[in-house]
Amino acid sequence: MLIRTILVVGAFAMATVPAQAQSLDKAPPGGAYKKVSELVKLPDFLPGMGTLYVDPKTLPVGPFLAYDRDGRLASTIYMVPVEDIQAQKKLDNLKTAGGKVDHVDMYFNAGHPGVEKLHYHVVLWHIAEADEARVAK
Template sequence: MRTAFATLALAVAFSFPALAADQVEKAPPAGAYKKVSTLVKLPDFLPGLGQLYVDPATLPAGPFLAYDRDGRLVSTVYMLPIEDLSDKDKRFDDLAAPGGKVDHVDVYFNAGHPGVEKPHAHIVLWHVSKADETRVAGK
């Protein structure tokens, strides 16, 4: 009986990451995520990032989920304020990748924009290959 219960518990535990990825794989994502363009004055599609969704309770850092024009998840983006990164007492631990497997990561500075006005770093966890980043290229 214990072995069956332990096996069931492990099966349930290991199914949650896959379930979470399924819930965000296509736009709109499940849960408290809202389209960023409905929260602040930004276009629906941002060249280089795509269409963004965020749980407003997680602002300003995110995670923001980024989708291509067909509503397929391409990346998870964190927007970490520079002032927080330079604070020795501030930490960003256990940053999740709701979309699952990360192919590669980009980090770059942004001077600020509606929704995250202060200078910040974009941490982009790409769920697609470098070649597939073109799915969010400008047009």
Template sequence: MKKLVLAVALTVGSSLCAMAANEVAKAPPAAPYEQVSKLVKLPDFLPGMGKLFVDPTTLPAGPFLAYDHDGDIVSTIYMLPIEDLNPDKRFDDLASPGGNVDHVDVYYNAGHPGVEEPHLHVVLWHVSVADEAQVAK
């Protein structure tokens, strides 16, 4: 019986993740997400990242949803302030609203409009390394 309950829970959980990913699969995602370039002075499309959307109430960390030129989701990005990376602060249960994660990149950023303080970009790629080229230019 426990195995059946676990199997049902896993199936339902996987289905919910798939439904959530489907809701943001194409740009623009539904509210509360807003296009970042309409919130701060940034271009509509950032080479290497794509077209970004965020729920403004989650700033500065995000998640930011990144889309390619065709409006397909390519990654979910978190921007974690360096000053918050200490023993007193935790970032628990970070979601991947874009669905399955193929690989993860983590890199430093000195700051930019919208997230001015130094921070880490944690990029959850929903596409393969080869397909990252979709947002290269």
């Protein structure tokens, strides 16, 4: 009976994982995610990043889900405060919404509405570098 229960629970978990992942592939992602432009004074679409969604409970670090103008997931972004890096805080188990990561970028940001402190953007791209044009303008 125990083995049967484990198999049923395992099968259910495996069946729900793709559905959860697919629900984040297109905007809006739903669940606890909110459009960043509705939380703080930022445009709906940020050139170079796209349309951002975040679970407010995870601020300031995120993950932020970034979508192109067609509502397709382009990247998962973490906004890591400089003070956390200087304090040598461990950043582990960074989740990605799109599963596969094609490449990673990291760059400094002096602050903006929603994440006012000095921070780094860690961008986990789910698309090829050549396709970044989808969020460029």
